[in-house]
Amino acid sequence: MKKDFRFYAKLFFSTFYLSAFTFGGGYVIVPLMRKRFVEQYHWIDEQEMLDLIAIAQSSPGAMAVNASILVGYRLAGLPGALLTVAGTILPPLIIISLVSLAYQAFRENTVVNLLLKGMQAGVAAVIANVVVGMARGIVRQKRILPVCVMAGTFLASALLGMNVALCVLLCAAVGLCDAVMQRRHEKEAQKR
Amino acid sequence: MIYLELFWSFFQIGLFSIDGGYAALPMIRQQIVETHGWLSMTAFTDVITIAEMTPGPIAINAATFVGTQLAGLPGAVLATLGCVTPSCIIVISLAWLYSRYRELWVVRGVLSGLRPAVVGLIAAAGISILALSFWGGTLWEFAFSELDGIAIVIFAVAFLVLQKWKPNPICVMLGAGLLGLALYGLPGII
Incomplete structure (x- = not known):
C-alpha cells in the first residue's frame, strides 16, 4: 500500500464520511468501518478488525473515536491516528455548531423528526445485521466458551x-x- | 478562564466514560449541570435530544453544544478537543502495545475473551435501540399496545435488504429514514 497524498486523503475522507452517519450511538461505526476498510479497501482483515473493535470498546471515551484512532494508527502510525481523529470529530462539530444556532426550530421540525424515526428502525437493522454476521463467526469456531x-x-x-x-x-x-x-x-x- | 475550564471539564468526561454513549450521560450531567451550572436541567435535556437527532458520539455533541453556548466556536473546539484527548493518549498507547505484542499468548488470550464479549455488547446496544424504535421504551418497558407497526415493517425490510444484497449500510439507514417520512407522514397528508 503506497502512503502518498491520495492514501491520506482517502483515509481522512473515509472517517469523515463514516462519522457523519453514526446515528444512534457509537456502535453503528462497526458495520460502517467493516464495509469500508475490510470489504471495500481490503486494508485490514476481518480478524484484526475484531481485535481493534475489542480494544476500542475496552478503552475510555467514545467508541467511534477510539475505533478511528486504532484504524488510523494501524494503517499509518501516529500521523494516521491524528488524521482519523480529526476526520471523526469534524462532522459532529460542524453539524452541532450549525444546529445550536437554531435548535428550537430543528427539534420541532416534523420532517426531521419523521426521518429520524424511520432511521432509528434502520439503525437497529444495521446493527442486527452486523451482530448476525459476527455471531456466526464466533459460533463457527466450534468452541463452547466463546x-x-x-x-x-x-x-x-x-x-x-x-x-x-x-x-x-x-x-x-x-x-x-x-x-x-x-x-x-x-x-x-x-x-x- | 472559561476555555481552560471547558477543556478540563470535558477531558474528565472523556477519561471516565467507557462506552462513550448513553453510559456517559450521568458524568456529563454532573460536570455541566451540577458542578459548573453551565446549563439548566431543561437545556441539558435539549442537548440529549439534539445529540440523539444528529450523528456523532453523545459526549462530543454535548461538548460542541456547551462550548458554542458558552464561548462560541473556540469554546466548541476546545471542549471537543478536551473530550478526545484522553482517548487519543490511551488508545494510541494500546494500539502501540497491540502492534508490538499481538502475537504474545497472554495478549491473544485476553483478546480471545474480548472478541465474543464485544459481539454480545453490540447485540445489547442493538436490542435497546430496537426497543426504543418498536415501543419507545427500554427492554423492560415492553407494552403490546405501544407497538409501532411502521417501525417493525421498516426494520424487517431493512434487515432483509442487508442480508440479501449486502448494500452500503449508510444507504440503508437513509432509505429507512425516507421510508419513515413516507409511512408516518402520509396519513397526515391524505
Whole structure:
C-alpha cells in the first residue's frame, strides 16, 4: 500500500464520511468501518478488525473515536491516528455548531423528526445485521466458551444493565484463564 | 478562564466514560449541570435530544453544544478537543502495545475473551435501540399496545435488504429514514 497524498486523503475522507452517519450511538461505526476498510479497501482483515473493535470498546471515551484512532494508527502510525481523529470529530462539530444556532426550530421540525424515526428502525437493522454476521463467526469456531461469553455478556448488559467496563474486565479475565489452561494442556501433551 | 475550564471539564468526561454513549450521560450531567451550572436541567435535556437527532458520539455533541453556548466556536473546539484527548493518549498507547505484542499468548488470550464479549455488547446496544424504535421504551418497558407497526415493517425490510444484497449500510439507514417520512407522514397528508 503506497502512503502518498491520495492514501491520506482517502483515509481522512473515509472517517469523515463514516462519522457523519453514526446515528444512534457509537456502535453503528462497526458495520460502517467493516464495509469500508475490510470489504471495500481490503486494508485490514476481518480478524484484526475484531481485535481493534475489542480494544476500542475496552478503552475510555467514545467508541467511534477510539475505533478511528486504532484504524488510523494501524494503517499509518501516529500521523494516521491524528488524521482519523480529526476526520471523526469534524462532522459532529460542524453539524452541532450549525444546529445550536437554531435548535428550537430543528427539534420541532416534523420532517426531521419523521426521518429520524424511520432511521432509528434502520439503525437497529444495521446493527442486527452486523451482530448476525459476527455471531456466526464466533459460533463457527466450534468452541463452547466463546459462545457462552457472547451470550453471557449480552444477557448481563441487555437485561441486568451491567456496566460495560465490568463486562469487559470479566471477559478479559475469562480469556486469560482459558489461554493459561490451554497452554498447560499443550505442555502436558508435549511431556507425554 | 472559561476555555481552560471547558477543556478540563470535558477531558474528565472523556477519561471516565467507557462506552462513550448513553453510559456517559450521568458524568456529563454532573460536570455541566451540577458542578459548573453551565446549563439548566431543561437545556441539558435539549442537548440529549439534539445529540440523539444528529450523528456523532453523545459526549462530543454535548461538548460542541456547551462550548458554542458558552464561548462560541473556540469554546466548541476546545471542549471537543478536551473530550478526545484522553482517548487519543490511551488508545494510541494500546494500539502501540497491540502492534508490538499481538502475537504474545497472554495478549491473544485476553483478546480471545474480548472478541465474543464485544459481539454480545453490540447485540445489547442493538436490542435497546430496537426497543426504543418498536415501543419507545427500554427492554423492560415492553407494552403490546405501544407497538409501532411502521417501525417493525421498516426494520424487517431493512434487515432483509442487508442480508440479501449486502448494500452500503449508510444507504440503508437513509432509505429507512425516507421510508419513515413516507409511512408516518402520509396519513397526515391524505
